[in-house]
Amino acid sequence: MTTTESAEKLLSPVLSAFWDEPESWTLETYRRHDGYEGLRKALAMDPDELIAYVKDAGLRGRGGAGFPTGMKWQFIPQGDDKPHYLVVNADESEPGTCKDIPLLFANPHSLIEGIVIACHAIRSHHAFIYLRGEVVPVLRRLHHAVAEAYAAGYLGKDALGPGKDLELTVHAGAGAYICGEETALLDSLEGRRGQPRLRPPFPAVAGLYACPTVVNNVESIASVPAILAKGKEWFRSMGSEKSPGFTLYSLSGHVANPGQYEAPLGVTLRQLLDLSGGMRPGHRLKFWTPGGSSTPLLTDEHLDVPLDYEGVGAAGSMLGTKALQCFDETTCVVRAVTRWTEFYAHESCGKCTPCREGTYWLVQLMRDIEAGKADMADLDKIADIADNINGKSFCALGDGAASPIFSSLQFFREEYEQHITGRGCPFDPARSTVWADGAGADGDDDNAHLEVNA
Incomplete structure (x- = not known):
């Protein structure tokens, strides 16, 4: 088999x-x-x-x-x-x-x-x-x-x-x-x-x-x-004891065959990627969201986390809507988080101060970091602003805006620092010798070892 x-x-x-x-x-x-x-x-x-x-x-x-x-x-x-x-x-x-x-x-x-x-x-x-x-x-x-x-x-x-x-x-x-x-x-x-x-x-x-x-x-x-x-x-014969039944998993992003996969709760991303043909040919998984952009992102270290409420929670995220957005190694984490933050700032209803003001200032700082116009103190500043939004807004929109900030800093702080010290995005082909055309700094094709079904 x-x-x-x-x-x-x-x-x-x-x-x-x-x-x-x-x-x-x-x-x-x-x-x-x-x-x-x-x-x-x-x-x-x-x-x-x-x-x-x-x-x-x-x-x-x-x-x-x-x-x-x-x-x-x-x-x-x-x-x-x-x-x-x-x-x-x-x-x-x-x-x-x-x-x-x-x-x-x-x-x-x-x-x-x-x-x-x-x-x-x-x-x-x-x-x-x-x-x-x-x-x-x-x-x-x-x-x-x-x-x-x-x-x-x-x-x-x-x-x-x-x-x-x-x-x-x-x-x-x-x-x-x-x-x-x-x-x-x-x-x-x-x-x-x-x-x-x-x-x-x-x-x-x-x-x-x-x-x-x-x-x-x-x-x-x-x-x-x-x-x-x-x-x-x-119904209880599927899934786990605390998360029984079947559900729809929305697999999207840099995968060979995105789509809806209906499976019991507790299936893993690795198993779903096996079904979908893995990541797009020649690339590997870098980070992913278990339940849409408002849930803390996870990395390739979490491929075997059971996709049920308890399993994802124990990994530090939320199952949410089971929107599995998969991003490969060509994706700039800072850019992705900036776009999500811009979305939440735009969609904030403005009723409560933490969300209305906090998302606005997060966008300003994230844009500066992405463009290489920030300094190291701004990394602590966005974490502080996110902390002042999280759990302090009228609804979960504020929590959703803070989640990508917290989790991306946790797993990819070095990438944030590269934007600041390198004065711009290291993933930008126009200015990078590291990521242009998928070749490494030594001229070798880094994709040769990335044919992983994640």
Whole structure:
């Protein structure tokens, strides 16, 4: 058995099982693959029993933090005589993250079925999908799938049982990164400027329209139907004890075959790279992000770290959205971190001072370092500014902006110093004798020993 064949056995196509079929997005195709079977089982259960079932399955939120989905549903107060709302966060905007959009494009009914199940569990009669407005083809396809679900009786009148109607609204956002934060998303849904709310109260108590609200990621909700259809034991047979189940890994960057790889939690980057053909020919892995640019970057020393919440956490990073951006040895770490920092400064909503002011000054200093106009004291200065942002802003955007600074200084401080002492980027072909054309200072081709599948 080859290494690739061995690695392929690790894959667990569930959400992506029939993405490559003609018209995979239609209700007919979805039903042909046992679509809405999980819903049938869910509606036969009491809502509290359903919540307990999902909780026992161990499904954790796939949007970044990994909070147990069933526990989040359980937080909704009962007997409060208020409307309950489900809001699906499809505002996928984390740099490097590209799992929810292809899922919605190829298999939207998995989300719709999950929404109906979740609404039954939390006793909700109105759900919302908050989608990025830029992805118009996905928006159209989602509207089509919702119309099919209404026509088939999965939504609308008596969808949750006699006298229990369910409405589903698809809302297109205006393209703000901050609206991926759940409370900013709720403000945007209500027609206000998207800015994070001060908590408490939490959305489970006072969310959309000041009513109890559950906010879940697309993949979290879309994973629920398979759990109901195939059983919680089946779900727990994959992954690890604390991070069970399957998930979508988005592999991108300097890899031979980027794409979506659906595998059990706990797979390693080395195994995924084996599946994808490794790094691009003649190059080796230098650094990578386990969950998008807002998670601390890791290096080639972390190739065998289990990609689950505990394993990545123990390595000093976060699993996040499982956006595995891989960069080879031709990449300037300082330049990459500068571009990410510029993104966070641009997307900061400006509500809190640490993030608003801190990201601005990080950009100024990072640009100076990249251009070779800084001095050594500026390295301690960016670390200090990042420390004053981290954990002190209204939402996680500030933490995300600080993460690349901390981690890149930890692993690549020497490269920062080279920019300062060399008065510019050593990776710039226009001025470097070290990296131009991939040749070393001695004229030998350094790529000769880099044909590593990382």
